Amino acid sequence: MTLQNSSAEHGTTLEKTYIPKAFEGEVYSQTLDKFSALDHCTKYNKNKLNGKTYSILMPPPNVTGTLHLGHALTYTIQDILIRYYRQNGYDVLWQPGVDHAGIAMQMVVDRKLREDGIDPHTLSNEDFIAKIFDWKEEFGGRIVEQQKLLGCSATWQQSRFTMDEHCSKAVIEAFVKLYEDGLIYKDKALVNWDTKLETAISDLEIVNKEEKGKLWYLRYKLEEDLSRHILVATSRPETIFADVAVAVNPEDDRYKDLIGKKVIIPIAGKAIPIIADEHADKDKGSGCVKITPAHDHNDFAVGKRHGLEMIRVIDKKGHMISDDPVIPELRGLYLVKARKMIVEILQNSELLDHDEDVVHNVPYGDRTNTVIEPMLTDQWFVDAPKLAVEALKAVKDGTTKFSPDKWENTYFDWMENIRPWCISRQIIWGHRIPAYYTPDNKIIVARSEEDAAKQAGELGYTMSQLTKETDVLDTWFSSGLWAFETMGWPNLDGDGSTEELRKYYPTSTLVTGFDIIFFWVARMMMMSLYFRKDVPFKDIYVHALIRDEKGQKMSKSKGNVIDPLGLMEEFGADALRYTMAFMSVPGRDIKLGKDNVKISRNFITKIWNAARFLQMNNVCFDKSISDVKVDNSLSNWIVAKLKKLQSEVDENVKEYRFDFLARNIQYFLRDHYCDFFIEAMKFVNDEDTKAVAGAVFMEFLRIINPVMPFVSTYLAQNLSGNQAKDLLFESKNSLDGITAENEEDTDRFVELLHEYRCANKEDDQDKVESIKNQVLSAFGDTAMVKGMFKIVD
RNA sequence: GGUCACAUAGCUCAGCGGUAGAGCACUACGUUGACAUCGUAGUGGUCGUAGGUUCGAUCCCUGCUGUGACCACCA
Numbered sequence A: 001m002t003l004q005n006s007s008a009e010h011g012t013t014l015e016k017t018y019i020p021k022a023f024e025g026e027v028y029s030q031t032l033d034k035f036s037a038l039d040h041c042t043k044y045n046k047n048k049l050n051g052k053t054y055s056i057l058m059p060p061p062n063v064t065g066t067l068h069l070g071h072a073l074t075y076t077i078q079d080i081l082i083r084y085y086r087q088n089g090y091d092v093l094w095q096p097g098v099d100h101a102g103i104a105m106q107m108v109v110d111r112k113l114r115e116d117g118i119d120p121h122t123l124s125n126e127d128f129i130a131k132i133f134d135w136k137e138e139f140g141g142r143i144v145e146q147q148k149l150l151g152c153s154a155t156w157q158q159s160r161f162t163m164d165e166h167c168s169k170a171v172i173e174a175f176v177k178l179y180e181d182g183l184i185y186k187d188k189a190l191v192n193w194d195t196k197l198e199t200a201i202s203d204l205e206i207v208n209k210e211e212k213g214k215l216w217y218l219r220y221k222l223e224e225d226l227s228r229h230i231l232v233a234t235s236r237p238e239t240i241f242a243d244v245a246v247a248v249n250p251e252d253d254r255y256k257d258l259i260g261k262k263v264i265i266p267i268a269g270k271a272i273p274i275i276a277d278e279h280a281d282k283d284k285g286s287g288c289v290k291i292t293p294a295h296d297h298n299d300f301a302v303g304k305r306h307g308l309e310m311i312r313v314i315d316k317k318g319h320m321i322s323d324d325p326v327i328p329e330l331r332g333l334y335l336v337k338a339r340k341m342i343v344e345i346l347q348n349s350e351l352l353d354h355d356e357d358v359v360h361n362v363p364y365g366d367r368t369n370t371v372i373e374p375m376l377t378d379q380w381f382v383d384a385p386k387l388a389v390e391a392l393k394a395v396k397d398g399t400t401k402f403s404p405d406k407w408e409n410t411y412f413d414w415m416e417n418i419r420p421w422c423i424s425r426q427i428i429w430g431h432r433i434p435a436y437y438t439p440d441n442k443i444i445v446a447r448s449e450e451d452a453a454k455q456a457g458e459l460g461y462t463m464s465q466l467t468k469e470t471d472v473l474d475t476w477f478s479s480g481l482w483a484f485e486t487m488g489w490p491n492l493d494g495d496g497s498t499e500e501l502r503k504y505y506p507t508s509t510l511v512t513g514f515d516i517i518f519f520w521v522a523r524m525m526m527m528s529l530y531f532r533k534d535v536p537f538k539d540i541y542v543h544a545l546i547r548d549e550k551g552q553k554m555s556k557s558k559g560n561v562i563d564p565l566g567l568m569e570e571f572g573a574d575a576l577r578y579t580m581a582f583m584s585v586p587g588r589d590i591k592l593g594k595d596n597v598k599i600s601r602n603f604i605t606k607i608w609n610a611a612r613f614l615q616m617n618n619v620c621f622d623k624s625i626s627d628v629k630v631d632n633s634l635s636n637w638i639v640a641k642l643k644k645l646q647s648e649v650d651e652n653v654k655e656y657r658f659d660f661l662a663r664n665i666q667y668f669l670r671d672h673y674c675d676f677f678i679e680a681m682k683f684v685n686d687e688d689t690k691a692v693a694g695a696v697f698m699e700f701l702r703i704i705n706p707v708m709p710f711v712s713t714y715l716a717q718n719l720s721g722n723q724a725k726d727l728l729f730e731s732k733n734s735l736d737g738i739t740a741e742n743e744e745d746t747d748r749f750v751e752l753l754h755e756y757r758c759a760n761k762e763d764d765q766d767k768v769e770s771i772k773n774q775v776l777s778a779f780g781d782t783a784m785v786k787g788m789f790k791i792v793d
Numbered sequence B: 001g002g003u004c005a006c007a008u009a010g011c012u013c014a015g016c017g018g019u020a021g022a023g024c025a026c027u028a029c030g031u032u033g034a035c036a037u038c039g040u041a042g043u044g045g046u047c048g049u050a051g052g053u054u055c056g057a058u059c060c061c062u063g064c065u066g067u068g069a070c071c072a073c074c075a
Helices: A024-034 A040-044 A069-087 A102-115 A125-139 A142-150 A165-180 A235-242 A297-306 A337-349 A382-397 A407-416 A449-458 A476-480 A499-504 A514-532 A565-570 A573-583 A594-616 A631-655 A658-684 A687-704 A709-720 A745-763 A764-779 A783-793
Strands: A053-057 A092-095 A185-194 A199-200 A206-222 A229-234 A245-248 A262-264 A271-276 A288-291 A352-365 A372-382 A401-403 A434-435 A443-445 A505-514 A539-542
Touching: A024 A142, A024 A709, A053 A069, A053 A499, A069 A092, A069 A142, A069 A505, A069 A539, A069 A565, A069 A573, A069 A631, A069 A658, A102 A125, A125 A514, A142 A443, A142 A565, A142 A573, A165 A185, A165 A443, A165 A476, A165 A514, A185 A297, A185 A514, A199 A372, A206 A235, A206 A337, A229 A235, A229 A288, A245 A297, A288 A297, A297 A372, A337 A352, A352 A372, A382 A407, A382 A514, A401 A407, A407 A514, A443 A449, A476 A514, A505 A514, A514 A539, A565 A573, A565 A594, A573 A594, A573 A658, A573 A709, A594 A658, A594 A687, A594 A709, A631 A658, A631 A687, A631 A745, A658 A687, A658 A783, A687 A709, A745 A764, A745 A783, A764 A783
Parallel strands: A053 A092, A053 A505, A245 A271, A401 A539, A505 A539
Antiparallel strands: A185 A199, A185 A372, A206 A229, A206 A262, A206 A352, A245 A288, A262 A271, A434 A443
């Protein structure tokens, strides 16, 4: 057993220490061009294809993003699946791409321009968009480079950008079709309005924050008898100028006789009616609620029911407007300041009865962190309740399955209560809504200018008389088309499909965190079912979110963000990937610290050292298991364990139990292969067993390749001496013909050794002898048995 | 307010209707030719709480307490 120097036959001697940085980049670039889907099968894998396909849509990261741990988790899982199926003869597609991230991107470039001393408002929209494309050119590839460092084997050749020419076409086609089918409409409605960005945002882009506030009880005097009043509680006294009624519950005996009478709004002095509406809750506040349809979602509904006027007193910047200013100083004041001023005035009058401290949720925009104001504006909506019907059905009938299935409830709950989706945004960056307005405000929606001109002509207008819509679409509108726009839609062949769609649609599995079930998963379900009449994916695997060691959400402001790039630099991408797999237990958030990754690195070191041992002993790695003699109990046993590992891994991948997968890999290598097999082999020292050792180890490297592609490829190349060796398309070695009937015997031997050791320690000589005799009679007085006793002694 | 998770060793977490598991930490021993990025051995738990089902419950059921997440409301 001497150390073998480098030779072509036995590969290159491994370095003493496992330093992932030394080879990960090299390994990746060797395999990079083999990831492509549509032609890889013919080029690299023709003979092994099993005729089945496996496809995953990569959730496109924001173009502004950098790799964070959440990405590392989700991409690792996806890459494990892709690599596993690719190895097993499937024709795989892992569709990558980048999202244009409407609001986020605009804010990033806005900030950069200001830093460079340019006022974004002085630029025309076209110039601003050009600046954004400049930014994308310079930094847009960052996130993709980082995905590659992690080892992602995506089908890079097929990569898409949601604002590229093709996707833009798809968006226009989808919009126009939905409009023609009456599923997109324009409506005056109360939307969530970000006063900083001056745009509408969707319900999902709001974060509620609990805040201490006050409830002011105001006296609304009865018009017919000014000595009497009712109390109305409000947390937003600045909106009293927009009050159009006070509502009471029709069942509320206290106020029954007042219904239909009028009360006077404090300060404003205007008389408004008392109406009966179920919205008023007898047990809340005073039981009377002021109705301000233009500035409150519930009141808006009440206003519509009763045909009330909608008065706006807050403008798009959050400033007070009023046609009839009782207090002129209010005009133009930011609403928070206005509230303060009005409260002061009220306090100095008898109109404020009392106030009350309360804690209430205040909506903030998730991007700008400013207060969101309900705003009465014209917006474009998708009729989500209609589209949700099919999307709901597809999950109910099991066409698409959630895993773990508890997420189905979340999905159902949302889909059943879905509201119209506001898709228009008053920003610059995004897909411009393909609509035009005639001078008398008729709407023309068209696929092209020519088409618009034609439609205008039919209405008796010329193109030059039309004004084009300036609103752009919510980013998630284009993301919703991701499943099929990436596969060539709408450039369809004669049969209404494309080669990619026929091959890879519906995709096999969608891997995602639960935080975007609503944003993305639900929208893709709706859009795909509408445009392709089929679900976008068959399985949805929902993984956990990553938190810091203390279980807190990682965020920049908390300063507890762990950078995956730093972890990869220090411990290697394989260690990070293995950690992600190991920790991805379903239904529980992942608490991750640096130590977890270090432990994984240490395990990989164990694999490394096992490889070095084999190499030092001139173990042959070029024979496959079917070519080696498995003819003694030790060989038989390790092959049985390997066989078990193979089937466990198959099962683990099928059930998305990457934690089990990682554990099983560890148990095999450490407990079986190193602790017993290698130790015992030291005393056997025959060529057949050594050949088994090599073949088993190579199969082990193949099995771990999807999880740890770098180290497994590197070791395989160096051990075999074949620098071109690539486990990417290496499929399973069948162990069917190999018997493993004495697996239990050897397990028993391992157990007896343990008992022997305990007895030895307790100095129980009788027991020591008895165990020794048991072993000798069952397993014979072989060199291996002797050797193992020697170790234990 | 509604929904859903979770509670197991000092820490992070697996697990399971029948003797309680891993890693980290800790203790002791070990630089013995693969491995100190390590090995061997060991300490450590009435499995949140109260009931119920069962021959038997950490596991199944119910209540409670605590923690977290999501949705809704917020006069």
